[in-house]
Amino acid sequence: MTDSTKGRRGSGKRERLAAAAAEVLHTQGVDRTTLADIARAADVPVGNVYYYFKTKDQLVEAAIDAHGRTLDGLITALDELPTPEDRLKALLNGWAEQRELTAQYGCPTGTLASELDKRADGLDRSIAAVMRTLLDWAERQFAEMGRADARELAFALIAAYQGISLLTNTFRDPELMTIEAGRLERWIDSLARKGPEDDDARS
Amino acid sequence: MTDSTKGRRGSGKRERLAAAAAEVLHTQGVDRTTLADIARAADVPVGNVYYYFKTKDQLVEAAIDAHGRTLDGLITALDELPTPEDRLKALLNGWAEQRELTAQYGCPTGTLASELDKRADGLDRSIAAVMRTLLDWAERQFAEMGRADARELAFALIAAYQGISLLTNTFRDPELMTIEAGRLERWIDSLARKGPEDDDARS
DNA sequence: GTCTATATTGCGATAGAC
DNA sequence: GTCTATCGCAATATAGAC
Incomplete structure (x- = not known):
């Protein structure tokens, strides 16, 4: 900078x-x-x-880049929280709080990625790097919870968010985000309950 | 027509x-x-x-409209299969088979929705109707499996697909789709095992 | 019904005055 | 460093010959 x-x-x-x-x-x-x-x-x-x-x-x-720095700030704030479960749930909370904006315009990162991915210039790689940052952070949280399949879980979490953002936007219904955030929270709870090394079932 | x-x-x-x-x-x-x-x-x-x-x-x-008719054809073909589990898994299979195309250009329905949702004309409602068709079909499958939360499950399934399509496209990695399809298949199995009326956990 | 030539508009980009 | 005026081009849309 x-x-x-x-x-x-x-x-x-x-x-x-x-x-x-x-x-x-x-x-x-x-x-x-x-x-x-x-x-x-x-x-x-x-x-x-x-x-x-x-x-x-x-x-x-x-x-x-500016959007990437905003996300970095969010991640830094989340990292203040004590446990990975707390941090992941705080992320879910942030998503739920942004539901009105998402219903109107979609996830900023996701809609940018969708649009830029159809272009040959380097812009598509820039937004991919931003998305990667979030993915890596989520993977670290799951790893810290002792999950051997942390990478897969991180992709599943971010995919669930990107997908429900798209549907929330498509149907202009903010409550879809609320419902899915609740589901994902119960999912994270169930992962924590099962503890490490249980990498079989979906959740 | x-x-x-x-x-x-x-x-x-x-x-x-x-x-x-x-x-x-x-x-x-x-x-x-x-x-x-x-x-x-x-x-x-x-x-x-x-x-x-x-x-x-x-x-x-x-x-x-043409894309919608293509999807209607797919759904008609799936409905030939005997059980809702079979039909849902066949859908997952179709997604996985399309992974190379998805890695290059994303999901046809999803990328269209993402782009058109930012416009004020009626086009955004047309693509929403196509998305709704798929959602309703998925809901019917879960309902037939005896799930009281069929609607939520349908949104979760389609969101998972839309999200992993976006990530598959963003990172140009078709294998992401393969991995998530496998996870979703195990998830559907776990729903079937638990049987009806068990609407608590994520899966 | 089919196709060519062209009118029109809106935007990215530049030249150059201050 | 700041701003205005304008160029050039690409793309939607139309007029009208065949």
């Missing part, structure tokens, strides 16, 4: 653009968002955007 | 366009697909498209 602020002087317009981009790209989608939309949201004149970003793709990349 | 072929005479160009659209929209995404792309795939001159569809959105709608 040391030289991500290159121009200096300006009162963080670059950061404002990246943050505004992250939000607008989430609500409107990448392809349907124009530079004018982002500039307006960041309160920056359109033409001036090109002083900070040479292309639209570079701005999208900056938005992905 | 009676008057979905209105012009007559022409050797099914309308159907060819809708089928080609369904495929190209899946691989390229809606916004990044031009009418020229679809026309080329259907081997129809660009300008001629407008004889069959007044706008691009109408062609997208026809593509969604």
